[in-house]
Amino acid sequence: MNYLSLVMIEFKKIKSSKVLYIFLIATVILWIPSISNVHLNFTMENQGISPENNFFIQGFMGMSWFMFPASMVVGTVLVTQTERANKGILKMLTLPIGRAKLCLAKFIVLLTLGAIKIFMAACAYYMSAALCSATQNYNFILPPFFVAKEIILLFLSSIPMIAFFWALSVCIQVPLFSVGIGFASIVPSVFIINTKVWFAYPMSYPFFLITSEYGKLAKNLNTSQAEPIPFIPTAIFITVLCIAISCLCFGQDERR
Amino acid sequence: MNIIETKNLSKSYGDFTAVSGINLHIPKGKVYGFLGPNGAGKSTTMKMFLGLTKPTGGSFTINGKKYPENRMEILKEVGSFIESPAFYGNLSGEENLEIISKILGLSNSSVSEALEIVGLTPFKKRLAKKYSLGMKQRLGLASAFIGKPPILILDEPTNGLDPVGIHEIRSLIRSLPEKFHCTVFVSSHLLAEMELLADYIGILNRGHLLFEGTLNDLKHMALSKGYPTDHLEDTFLALIDGDNQKRGAE
């Protein structure tokens, strides 16, 4: 069996989980305030950011600091609970398939859920921007190339964070603790992005990078920018470490 | 020829010994009944065969393959049903089997065949969480039978079934070696059931193997030890009781 079909099997398992509806509701809620407060985008002279850029970046900042990480914690619960609820994992472990392979397939599912969530936010952005352009008689729509660049950046920066959440949910058997620690780790990211050691804390990556993009778009603002070193090596190290730990721990509890 | 063999196989959890140095010999193409009261160590032994738990002592081979070196090869040849049925509640019976058939690289027809064998075809579209206890049990059995593996490891497969279901599954297990040329290693705590089902039996109590052989061998052994032999149930009870007394409050 090739790896793609294993990943497809993992998708099949979360079929009818309605996770996409939850993502959709979250995305709609994200953009409603942006639409209703659209006039505020015209009062940003102090920051020196254009209304259309402000409209875009504010929405994505709102998403990247809490909504997106929290959705990913919920995603890990979905993936692990589907496996544990009726001991499906026990059956999987008696089939001729490597544990690490299975663990990676699940991680890919989680990454895909993350990508879907970001893609949904981008689609919702275009719809809201089109709506606001019509109501305000001002073009809020940004070029697709720019938007694509930003959402790819957001996705890439979230991989270490998702790997961390996944390792938490694999290694900590009590779902409550993995969820609790996951949630608790999101809240301080607002703090941490203002410190020098932000690069050691994967939960702050998406918010940090989007905030620095805000700084680039706003002429009068001076936000910290990500230096490739030590950020990229640290991010890769954290990701690899988390994936390795989760592959080692996966199914361990069921095999005692 | 023995398809499964164990050599001083043991499993301890801290101070507690679940399986204590057992030597099993399961002949190819037969139904081997693994008998013992609840908590005797039957499930633990079966879990060791599937790599679900690590032995703390001894070794075993399945079809000439050693654990842990050949774990994957072993799993490719074994269909299993362990403890309560394991499945995905949000998927239908058919979808559950499709997942397994894909992982095993089987043809599409294997799913419908397995469903047919256990009599679940009319309910294949129903979500597994909506199944009755007996249906869940059948689904678990179908996931073991799928692809007709050469070795079947079944842990108390008739639990939760009604008398008609018990009879059906029993006849099915009985017919498997002949139909599919496979070996069945099946556990139960009911001797009466094993009498109808097994060619060979192994009796386990508190992790120790008390007896291994055919039913006739068992009768001879009971006679020689002065145990009642009119009803096999009584023989079994006397054997277990004798062992318990011997070990005392161990």
Next chain:
Amino acid sequence: MKSIFLEWKKIRRTGFFPLFLGGGIVAGAVPIIHMAVRSKVYLIEQTPPIPFLFYENWQMMAMVNMLLVVTGSSLLYHLEYDHYAMEKWKSLPMRESSIFFGKVILTISMSTLPLGMEAGAIAFCSYHWFEVGSSLLKELWKSFAYAFLLMIPCILLSLLLSEACKNMWVSLGIGVICLFTATMLPTNNFLLSLFPFATNFQMAASMDRTKIIYYIYGSALESLILVLAEFLLIKVRRSFT
């Protein structure tokens, strides 16, 4: 009384208590770390300590509190649904609603643990960095009693959601959405900020008396509505099963 005792017994070995304890430590650490890192900047501003500490830290502390409530209540019902324990309860001669109210009282009492730890942390900050001690106790007590009262509708709603959703991750997901919505609602709009999760961001420390009383009345009314919703949920569920 019996149902509270039973609920307490059910949460043994689930990590419910350590969760609230751990949450309390995290939330309590927020103002302390904040002051430790930035006290020099802050101490230049001559503001009374409690409103200041609340203004700087409360949003984050309240979020931790609400995440605790959302996670805790999802767990309480996950225990019921995971191994079909709920079916057993329904077959016993007891009111279905008593399970819910047992859980409500348990969560409310448990939430005093993180709130108490947070109050301790704020008191420590005022004493250590602002050098004002016992004179602030009354104000501190008032602020946290207010936070406690405003938390009740949030607890009721979370438990209600967890009861309605059999899958743990669904109730968690909806809880997170509610919390996120709350962060987006303007705190100065009275009606919108009455949303059960948003009320928790309100601070007594910087509010006038009439407004405080309005919020307390609002929360009481919400609690009443949510209690009625629980009875309605039981009725609806019965007619569909």
